[in-house]
Amino acid sequence: MIAALARGRAGLMLALQSGLAAGLAWFVAHDLFGRPMPFFAPIAAVITLGSSVGQRLRRTSELVIGVAVGIGLGDGIILLIGTGPIQIGVIVLLAVLLATAVGGGAPLIVQSASSAVLVATLTSTSGQPWTRFLDALVGGGIGLAVMSVLLPLNPLTVVSRAADPALRAFTAGLHDVARGLTAGDPAVVQGALERLRAAEGTFAAFRTAIDAARENVAFAPARWRSRGALAQYVEGADQLTYALRNVRVMVRRAQTALNDQEPVPDVLPASIQHLGDAVDLLRQEWDRGVEPLATRERALRAVAESGRAYAEGVGYSGGVVVAQVRTAVADLLRATGIEYAEATRLVRDAIGWRGRPHGARKRQIRPRQS
Structure with missing residues (x-):
């Protein structure tokens, strides 16, 4: 019981950061940018915070870019050729190739591919392809701001x-x-x-x-x-x-x-x-x-x-x-x-x-x- 309380106390700051980042990301994307359902914004914010504990700022920035690039690729490919198993394979292939070509590390490669799959399997082809990409950038940027400026870890x-x-x-x-x-x-x-x-x-x-x-x-x-x-x-x-x-x-x-x-x-x-x-x-x-x-x-x-x-x-x-x-x-x-x-x-x-x-x-x- 004591060990569980200690672990909970250790994770309290991360929980506060995640909650604040998710709420702010939704507010900025929905209320300021006028996106009707910007669910990728809070997702990207939480992914950024959850994967950046103990990592350096460069790796965290790669993570943000990876999420946004994967979502942008997924949206673009689906708009052009629709959905299906072949399309998913093509999306992942392109996401990994692009992340590797720009010299990204493991966070960039993994997040590019996984975000592209998320778009390809869980979202529709309606809407403009750049909107979810913008949501991801907003969420990732909010996550970085919360982590570095608004509510940084001690x-x-x-x-x-x-x-x-x-x-x-x-x-x-x-x-x-x-x-x-x-x-x-x-x-x-x-x-x-x-x-x-x-x-x-x-x-x-x-x-x-x-x-x-x-x-x-x-x-x-x-x-x-x-x-x-x-x-x-x-x-x-x-x-x-x-x-x-x-x-x-x-x-x-x-x-x-x-x-x-x-x-x-x-x-x-x-x-x-x-x-x-x-x-x-x-x-x-x-x-x-x-x-x-x-x-x-x-x-x-x-x-x-x-x-x-x-x-x-x-x-x-x-x-x-x-x-x-x-x-x-x-x-x-x-x-x-x-x-x-x-x-x-x-x-x-x-x-x-x-x-x-x-x-x-x-x-x-x-x-x-x-």
């Missing part, structure tokens, strides 16, 4: 909902790695690796949501005040993707370390546990819109523990794990808004490298042979 809500599963999966994967290293169980580490691989999909959705939110903020004056808070997500997303890739390398070496029975100091899984905690803290602090100070503190604690693990003694793969923890922490610090040079300095200080010559650092990080 970009922070969109991005936060996309970031939440990505960061939760990242956190869970790191915690599983720590648990597997503590138990000396390569199978648990392998499961964590699979979880982190699956997280790539959630990170892709996160990036898509950021792109959509940036366009929403750019075209919706009512959401301009969200630019500052949204910047945390925009600036940090790439760095989190880099961190995820480095962590996946780390996990593979952790599994190899267990398979080769290398020494694993207790502070090494503790370091990875802290790294997972830091990712989860970032999720919480981003959601609250506060500066991620706790994230930075926990990330630096992770790198300090990795330095202790190296000092206590690790094998070759263990040395790679330590190095990847440091790299992932630097990525995570950059995701919190710290510049590259400062992030590198903080990592070196946390390990205890401050004041050491560069060559000494290089010798220190070389993994030991098991």
Whole structure:
């Protein structure tokens, strides 16, 4: 019941947008343009809104054009050669060819074809062929206006909902790695690796949501005040993707370390546990819109523990794990808004490298042979 209410609340804005767009599309086409039955106007408006959630403005514009082109083609062909199975086939063929020729993506192609079929099967040949085409343009334009200007989605809500599963999966994967290293169980580490691989999909959705939110903020004056808070997500997303890739390398070496029975100091899984905690803290602090100070503190604690693990003694793969923890922490610090040079300095200080010559650092990080 609670889950159903949460889903309903999440879809409330889309429902409001759809209702407003459908009513406005009918009003404009019927009352302002004098169309007696402009049912394609609200249909196009709702299709535009329903298919544009999380999509970029260019794809949504393609959708509007696709609906209008399909309806226009359908009307024209029916007027010339009537209706029937052959005519439907010809309409779809031409709609797909035209959409492909202009370089349209899947939304344009699909909507051109489906709208043409709708005209060919559900409407009569009476009336002028351009009228339903006009209805579709009106409806699609109203849908875009509602989505971008009149009642835009909150970009922070969109991005936060996309970031939440990505960061939760990242956190869970790191915690599983720590648990597997503590138990000396390569199978648990392998499961964590699979979880982190699956997280790539959630990170892709996160990036898509950021792109959509940036366009929403750019075209919706009512959401301009969200630019500052949204910047945390925009600036940090790439760095989190880099961190995820480095962590996946780390996990593979952790599994190899267990398979080769290398020494694993207790502070090494503790370091990875802290790294997972830091990712989860970032999720919480981003959601609250506060500066991620706790994230930075926990990330630096992770790198300090990795330095202790190296000092206590690790094998070759263990040395790679330590190095990847440091790299992932630097990525995570950059995701919190710290510049590259400062992030590198903080990592070196946390390990205890401050004041050491560069060559000494290089010798220190070389993994030991098991």
